[in-house]
Amino acid sequence: MVHNPPKQSQTQRLGNVRNFVRVVKRYLAKYQWTQKDLAVAADMSQSMVSRMFRDQNGRGDTFDLTPEMVMKIACALEAGTEGYLQLVEAAYPEFIEALHNKERTMILNIQLIEKGKPPL
Numbered sequence: 001m002v003h004n005p006p007k008q009s010q011t012q013r014l015g016n017v018r019n020f021v022r023v024v025k026r027y028l029a030k031y032q033w034t035q036k037d038l039a040v041a042a043d044m045s046q047s048m049v050s051r052m053f054r055d056q057n058g059r060g061d062t063f064d065l066t067p068e069m070v071m072k073i074a075c076a077l078e079a080g081t082e083g084y085l086q087l088v089e090a091a092y093p094e095f096i097e098a099l100h101n102k103e104r105t106m107i108l109n110i111q112l113i114e115k116g117k118p119p120l
Contacts, residue, residue, distance in 0.1 A: 041076035
């Protein structure tokens with residue numbers, strides 16, 4: 001008898017890990033850093049950084065990118081204000097779009113729910 005595991009619905013994450021990691025990779029190349037170097041500088045576990053990069057490769061949607069992580073990585077990379085905003089925009093394009101459109105939280109939450117993402 002063949003056992004087929006039940007199909008689970010894919011959870012939508014708020015952070016856009018793939019875009020965020022693309023930007024982070026540019027910084028790593030600039031500094032000639034490894035993922036381990038980033039983990040040490042950002043005071044994050046190597047496994048967490050590895051999971052973040054693994055999701056960028058399309059091996060699952062398991063990584064929750066938080067604003068705190070974005071800040072830690074921006075500080076570790078010494079990205080400055082402009083670099084931090086670039087990382088935030090890569091991670092949370094919905095937020096930046098809402099800021100540009102001067103939308104209120106309620107409207108942003110409705111748009112996030114419509115896209116299948118969790119509200120703020």
